[in-house]
Each structure stands twice: as C-alpha cells, then as structure tokens.
Amino acid sequence: MPTVTLYHTSARENELNKALTGATSRACKFIENVDTGRPVIILDYFAEYSGFNYALIDGYYYYLDPPELTTGGRVSYTMRRDVLMSYRAGILAAPCIAARTQNDFNSDLYDQRQAVESGGTNYSLFIHDFSYAHNQICLAVIGGK
C-alpha cells in the first residue's frame, strides 16, 4: 500500500518552495489506470479529510482537488502534479537567463511595464549669466598707444 502525506498550503502556484503544514501520513490506493500526472487516490474515511489541499506521494508533489466521499465510506482525492515542487532541485540547478527579478535587477534597463504620465516636471539649472551692464565699451583704433 502506498503512503500519501497530506498537507495544507497557502502558497501560490508559482512558488518554487511552498510552505507546507499539517503533515498527515495515511495509507492509500490508486484507482486503476490513472495518469501519474493526475492520479486519483482512495483513503479510508477520516474526519479531517477536508483540511488538506496538497500531498506528497513517492517523492512527487500534488495539488488536491476538493475531496469526494465515495461509497463504502471512503475518501477520494483527484490530484494534479506540481511540477515546480516535484522537480525543484533540478530547476534550481538549471542554467538560465533571468528577464525580470525582484532582486538583482539592473535599473538602467528600460522597463516596458513602467507606468508614466504624459505630464511631468520641468526644472532649469542656471549655470552662468552674461551681462552687458558693465559700462565698458571696447574701442579699436589704428594708431593708438
């Protein structure tokens, strides 16, 4: 009999390292001819069956659909494999080029998602004033001394 570890998680689907709580291990059966990417498991009834939305079986992580109560007093979960958690070690070691990052970004790169108003702020920096008000007239003559 395979063993399933049931969890609760409030993590978002796109988290590579989901926080899991409430681990509970139980014996389970697979229903026949299931896709391992979307298996269905059947457990003996237990009172806390509705408190889980995540599971681990044989090293793979799964999202749980809402449980179903079946004939014979069983609990059934339809599962969907979480590829991020299941292959996390391989993904973390994979070479990549990052496009956008929360940290380690380059603020000099143009950000197409930047919201910019059409209006803006104008200011002037004054560097030097010329003035003709010096009361000086230059007089160029031939035959001066």
Next chain:
Amino acid sequence: MATFLTFTHENAQGVRSPLGSVSAGLVRSFGSRSTVYPSAWRYTLAGKEYVYYTDSARNPVYDSDMPNIIHLPETSASTYEYVYILDTLRIQYKYYIDSTGKFRVELRYLQINLGDNQFRAVPNNTMYVVTLDSGQALEGITIFDGPAVRDNKTVDMCYISAVVRTGDTLNYWPAFMSGWGVDIFDLPESERYKPTRSRYIGGGGNGTYKGTGPEQLNAGARSGWFSVMNGNGTGLTYYVVAPVDFHNFIAEIYGTTLFVSSEKYQRATVAAYMLPWHLLPGAATTGIYCADKLIPKVSSTALIGDRVVSYAPPVVPLAGSGWGDFNDWVNTTYTLYLPFYGRVNLDPGAVAGGAVRVIFAIDTYTGGITYWLYTNNRNDPQQILYGSYSGNCAVNMPISGVYQSPLFSQLSAVAGLAAGAVVQSPGAILGAFGAGVQSMAPQVDRGGLVNPNNNPSLPLQIRLDVCTKNVIRVDNETTYTGKPSHNSGTVGKYTGYTEFYDVELDGFTASDQEKAEIMRLLKGGVIVG
C-alpha cells in the same frame, strides 16, 4: 543633542586653542578673533577637519570640499556666528541696488535641514544685509565667499546671478544642496515667499562640488591665437572706455571742435563694441590716441590686455527624473541653452545622473565666443568633450547711426549747404548725394565683428532645462512584477519573484509535457525560494 561640530582657533603662530563645539542648536557664537592675520578657524565635522581661515587681507578662504558653513554676519565687533548645514539649506534673498548705488542682499529667511527633512528656522533669523559695490555685483557671476562682500557681511556660497541695475528688485530662491550652491530656481511670484517648496537635485555623487571652484582659465594669451595689439600706429589698439568717454570720442572725431578734417580719425576707428564680460580694469589713462593723435577728452580705463578670456562655471550635477534609473534617459530630456549660439539637445544617455561642465572663452578683440561642453553620465565619471559651439557676443556700437547729426553737419559743409537745411532729413540728403556721400561714411566694423546687434535682448543665461515625465510607482512593485534584469546563472541564484527568458531544463528527468509546464511557469514568473 549630539555634538556635530567642534571649533578650534589657530593663531598666526600655529598655536591652537579649542573654542567649543556645536550641537544641533545650529548656531555657535564666538568672541574675540585674533587680530593677527593670517589666522585660522579649524573645525571638525564627522571626523574630518576643515580649515576656515583668513589670509593677510582678511579674506575668508575655505576648503573647496567643505560642507556648508554659513558665516553669519557679525553681531558685534567681536562676535562671530556660524551655522552648519548637513543637508539642505533653504534661503531667500532679495537683491537690489539701493539709492546709493550699492548692491544689497537682504536675507529674508534661512532654514536648514539636518537630513531629516525637518526645516528649522535659524535663530536670529531676522534680516541681514550684504552690501557691496555695484560694479562687483554687476559681474553677474557667482559670489561665493569672495572679498567683494568681506568688509561688510559675508554670506557664504551665495549664488548671485543676475543683471542688476539701479532700481531693480530681483527675487531669487537659491536651492542649495549639500555643497556648493549650484542652482537657482526663479520661481513664480506666487511661490517665492513660500518656504515649503524645494527642488532637490540629486545625482552627481553627494552633491558636493569637488573641483577647484569657479576659475578664471588662461586669462591671457591662449595658444593658437595671435595678438594684433601693438601701439604706436603699427597695429590695432583696443581701449576700454566708459560710455561718457565713448560719447566724447565720437563727438571729437565726428564733430568739428578738434579737427579740421576728421576723416582720417574716423577711418582709424576700426570698431566699437560691448562685451557681456567685465574686462579687468587696468591703469587709467587720460587721453587716448587715434591715428597717432592724442584725444585728450577721452579717458580709458584699460587697454585690453587679454586677447582671450575664459571662464569655467561650476559643474552642474544632473539627476534627471530623480529616480536614478532608466527614466533618467528614457523619459527625460536635457536641453542646454547657450547664449549667442542657441539650444543644444543633449543625449540623455551622455548626461543622465552625471554632470555637465561648460567652459567658455571670449575673444575680446572680435566678440567671438566658444563653448566647450563636457559631460559624463552616471556610470562613468570620466568627462568627455560632448561638443563645442561658437557664436559672437559683441554688440556693435552703431556709430554712423547714432551720431548722424554731427556726421551730417560734416556732410553739409562738404556740399556747401547750410547745416540747418539738411539736418531735418538726413535720409534725403543721403539719397541726393548718392555714392559720393556714402564714400564719406566712415567704414567701421572692420574687425571681423559679424553678429546680430540685439544680443542684449536675447536670453543671456547659460541654462540647462530638464523635462521629465512623472513616473508612477506603487508599493511592492518589484515583489509583484520584478524589474528588468538580464542576468545569467542558475535559477537557484535568484530570490523572490523572477521571470526568465529561457531555462535549460535538460539536467533532470521529467516528461516533455511536464518540462513544457515548467517552462511556461518560469517564463510567466515564479517565486524562487
């Protein structure tokens, strides 16, 4: 309150004696400064010692990289007060020429910010008056701590930049940064008296001007220029005369009081013009020579000794949008206005977050002006020669136009007409005499002066206009969407929200469908551990 600043006095013999320290109370008063000069005030701020001293002429001299220290006016003959500024100073002056011809600066208020964005009024902030001779103020050039104001009241690092005439009242709001005052915002009238507005221009390091200060470069011969100044009739002589002397000169050579025939002297008058620059005064002379003839009624303050004068205003740091990022060059424009040349649109990438430095040189013989523009951007302190621009800043004196009346007195004598009959209509006379009359006209402006004569009506400020769009930022923006990165490495190198261009997913075993799913998620953005 913490001690920010300590003062030490050093006399001419190098003996130091502590004077005390300044807490955040902002103002420190001291008595009895040594009467032996030079002597020095030393103060220590944040562990670094600076020297403020007076030279033998009692002129204040500062370290070029000293923080803002405001030397307030003396409250008595032996009491000196200093205000130190750690971040931002708000100050408002009123500049004007009073009825006695003195240039006056009234300090309306003074507020300082110690870095916490709390602007505190400086104690004893009533009204201080700075007085200096109008001739010095009319330089229109920065007055930092110079001797022009030393004998009365000294306002350190005061950026005065204006064409001031008797009776004018100008209001400026210098927005100082920590360091040299580099900008003045001429605010609308309605905002000039509000102490709440400040436009902080960051960038350029910490805003401290590290250069050697405004400098007069190479006043004198400049390589590549030749001098044609040579007295005694073998070349051109350039006199500097006051308007009244110029009037006397014209009256002499176009009138009939001194010479029987003055055509010789008219022809020897090659050019007369004004420059937007205060030529250094020299030895005054009474009487100048023209065509080897002494004209005694005309005084000159100097010969133009420097063929080329050049000047380097302070470096201007540029922040652009203020965000310190790509908006500085994508959503910001920089336009430099150079008087006598026009506008120069700067490449934002060449200046954003860096600094611009404008140097100019004026050929005092022709009015030719050349600008050199040096720039650097945020990422590289090395300044490059962005461009050079030239124009002509001389304003020709319209000798033959203004002084038509005496000229036509001459003409009427030549034509044998009564002077009174022609003065009323000089234009008609010109037409009647035709080419013969025109040949009588003095040929002025042979010094190569080609320029519009309305220069004084044009904007005369070298100014840099920065227009930036408003950028909308929201809280936790990078947490939700990240910012452009384009870095490489492994996925595990990153933290937080990350989107990927591409990931090499062949290092582990998964189905094609699963890898496609992984790729879709990674490109769409995942939160890496």
